[in-house]
Structures are given as structure tokens and as C-alpha cells.
Amino acid sequence: MSDCIFCKIVAGDIPAKKIYEDEQVLAFHDINPVSPVHFLVIPKLHIPSMAELQPEHEAVMGKVMTAASRIARELRCTDGFRTIVNTGRVGRQEVYHLHVHVVGGPDVLPAMLKR
Numbered sequence: 001m002s003d004c005i006f007c008k009i010v011a012g013d014i015p016a017k018k019i020y021e022d023e024q025v026l027a028f029h030d031i032n033p034v035s036p037v038h039f040l041v042i043p044k045l046h047i048p049s050m051a052e053l054q055p056e057h058e059a060v061m062g063k064v065m066t067a068a069s070r071i072a073r074e075l076r077c078t079d080g081f082r083t084i085v086n087t088g089r090v091g092r093q094e095v096y097h098l099h100v101h102v103v104g105g106p107d108v109l110p111a112m113l114k115r
């Protein structure tokens with residue numbers, strides 16, 4: 001998807017603070033963090049949102065979730081973290097490339113609850 005900002009990050013066309021990358025998954029810090037730890041994990045494949053998930057995406061989405069867990073551990077989210085997937089208009093999704101937010105750190109988690 002040539003007009004998708006996260007596809008451009010995958011392609012290296014725009015910069016991002018990458019945390020982890022393999023053939024199918026990319027994790028990077030959110031450009032506008034709401035908490036000391038706020039990163040995004042995406043499938044490299046352009047899937048617009050959680051509403052478009054199909055059975056053939058099960059393997060890559062498993063990898064997205066395991067990467068999120070492992071990175072949260074590595075970033076010392078020992079007291080837990082919030083995992084958010086905004087979907088579509090009702091979910092107030094802003095970037096239409098499926099992504100999992102991982103938000104950790106003390107006492108600021110309500111900031112992710114959109115109004």
C-alpha cells in the first residue's frame with residue numbers, strides 16, 4: 001500500500017525507532033507516546049484493521065502478540081501493561097494498518113482511553 005504510513009516504515013521510506021524486526025513482524029516506538037513505554041507491533045503485511053482479519057492471518061498475528069509480550073518484558077514492564085487495538089470509526093482508528101499498542105509505565109494508562 002503506497003499511501004500507508006506504516007507500510008512506508010516497513011519499507012524504510014520514512015524513519016522509525018525500530019525495536020524488533022523479522023520477516024513478518026515489525027515493532028517500533030510510537031511517535032507520540034502517552035507513557036514511558038509505548039510501542040506498536042505490526043504485521044509487515046498490509047492488513048487495514050482487525051475487522052479484515054482472515055484465517056490465513058492467524059500465524060502472523062500470533063507472532064505479533066508474542067513479540068509484543070517479549071518486548072514488554074525486555075522493556076521492564078514488570079507490573080503489567082495495556083494492550084490496545086483500535087478498529088475502524090467506532091474504535092477511533094487513525095492509521096489503517098493493523099497495529100497493537102503496548103502501553104506501560106506508572107499511572108498514566110487512562111491517557112489511552114479516547115474520548
Ligand code: 5GP
Binds near residue numbers: 016
Ligand atoms: P490508532 O490508529 O490506533 O488510533 O493510533 C495510531 C498511532 O500511530 C498513534 O498512537 C500515533 O502516535 C502513531 N503514529 C502515527 N504516525 C506515526 C509515525 O509516522 N511513526 C510512528 N512511530 N508512530 C506513528
Ligand code: ZN
Binds near residue numbers: 001005045096097
Ligand atoms: Zn500498510
